[in-house]
Amino acid sequence: MTDEMTWIIQAQHGDDDSFTNLVETYQKPVYNLCYRMLGEMEAAEDAAQETFLKAYQNLTRYDRERSFATWLLSIAAHHCIDKLRRRRFNSVSIDEDEEGQTDIPDHSAPDPESEIMKHQQRERLQDCLQSLDPTDRAAVAMRYWQDCSEVEIAQALNLTVPAVKSRLHRARRALAELWEEKPTRMRHERKPYGSPAF
Amino acid sequence: MDHRPFEDWLLDNQTLNLEQERQLNVHLRTCSSCTAIAEVNLALNSVREVAPAAGFSDRFQVRLAANKQALRWRNIWGFLILTLSALGILVWAAWPILKDLILSPVNLLASWISSLASFWAAIQAITRTGVMLFKVVPGFVPVYVWMAILIAAGVWCVVWVVSLIKFTKVSQGV
Numbered sequence: 001m002t003d004e005m006t007w008i009i010q011a012q013h014g015d016d017d018s019f020t021n022l023v024e025t026y027q028k029p030v031y032n033l034c035y036r037m038l039g040e041m042e043a044a045e046d047a048a049q050e051t052f053l054k055a056y057q058n059l060t061r062y063d064r065e066r067s068f069a070t071w072l073l074s075i076a077a078h079h080c081i082d083k084l085r086r087r088r089f090n091s092v093s094i095d096e097d098e099e100g101q102t103d104i105p106d107h108s109a110p111d112p113e114s115e116i117m118k119h120q121q122r123e124r125l126q127d128c129l130q131s132l133d134p135t136d137r138a139a140v141a142m143r144y145w146q147d148c149s150e151v152e153i154a155q156a157l158n159l160t161v162p163a164v165k166s167r168l169h170r171a172r173r174a175l176a177e178l179w180e181e182k183p184t185r186m187r188h189e190r191k192p193y194g195s196p197a198f
Numbered sequence: 199m200d201h202r203p204f205e206d207w208l209l210d211n212q213t214l215n216l217e218q219e220r221q222l223n224v225h226l227r228t229c230s231s232c233t234a235i236a237e238v239n240l241a242l243n244s245v246r247e248v249a250p251a252a253g254f255s256d257r258f259q260v261r262l263a264a265n266k267q268a269l270r271w272r273n274i275w276g277f278l279i280l281t282l283s284a285l286g287i288l289v290w291a292a293w294p295i296l297k298d299l300i301l302s303p304v305n306l307l308a309s310w311i312s313s314l315a316s317f318w319a320a321i322q323a324i325t326r327t328g329v330m331l332f333k334v335v336p337g338f339v340p341v342y343v344w345m346a347i348l349i350a351a352g353v354w355c356v357v358w359v360v361s362l363i364k365f366t367k368v369s370q371g372v
Contacts, residue, residue: 024254032249041251045250048250060307169209172211173235179241
């Protein structure tokens with residue numbers, strides 16, 4: 001039996017320390033998904049905390065046959081989708097991202113210019129991401145940031161696999177259209193294209 | 199080659215062979231919309247995971263403790279409100295009796311005893327009538343009627359048992 005399964009079983013029997021181990025293990029992917037969905041550090045922190053609280057309260061309902069990570073990400077994604085649907089406007093700005101402490105360019109890197117360029121690309125992508133439909137955004141975040149398979153995304157978002165494929169396809173197109181509209185802050189030379197079609 | 203296949207390769211994130219890659223790179227030099235998709239794909243594949251600020255699990259512990267405390271208080275208040283409401287409804291429903299009990303307890307007790315006595319008398323009368331009917335009625339019913347009643351009861355029992363077996367049988371399936 002893995003450590004994770006031991007912690008889950010112990011937590012299901014009311015051991016809070018075991019649940020803390022689970023929180024420590026999954027805090028980064030859950031927080032990251034919430035951040036990509038909501039676009040604000042404070043909102044992401046709150047959503048990630050709420051996700052773990054919901055998981056704690058519903059732990060007895062967790063089916064041990066399923067992946068715990070997918071279950072947690074499913075709770076996080078649905079929580080964020082609900083939050084986004086309740087919001088009238090997206091008040092995300094690039095400046096907020098710059099204020100954050102977790103996604104800043106590494107000026108001490110061997111190639112600082114390239115590092116800054118990558119950082120700007122990430123900002124631009126995050127900015128485009130905020131314009132997507134909440135479920136499409138969740139699918140993209142799970143696919144690229146959490147490395148989830150289409151089956152896992154389908155399970156987490158209660159969709160079929162073809163629906164996930166279609167949503168990812170649509171999201172890539174929408175992102176590309178937004179990418180063209182948003183001005184680039186720094187001109188850069190395009191790298192030759194590699195396969196798979198990244 | 200027209201624009202469509204290149205766009206599909208990019209939007210479906212397909213794995214390409216060397217020749218397809220070469221063709222795509224040539225196409226990208228002249229197509230701005232495919233270039234945008236390619237740039238998005240490149241950006242998506244070089245994303246970085248962000249981490250929460252240090253002390254996330256400590257903050258979770260604090261939130262969990264606060265949540266448990268709030269839940270405890272909610273339960274206490276819920277119990278109190280429920281108990282008081284139930285008491286209120288009970289007092290409201292029993293108020294006519296309670297009023298009599300408070301104003302004239304002796305009269306109320308007397309009326310209760312009188313009701314009990316009437317009830318007992320009614321039970322005794324019904325019992326006596328039943329016993330009398332049980333003694334008299336069989337004499338008026340012919341033997342073949344009794345036999346018909348017994349046979350009908352037997353058939354009804356058989357049908358009932360067969361139905362029970364049929365409807366409670368678990369399908370073994372393949």
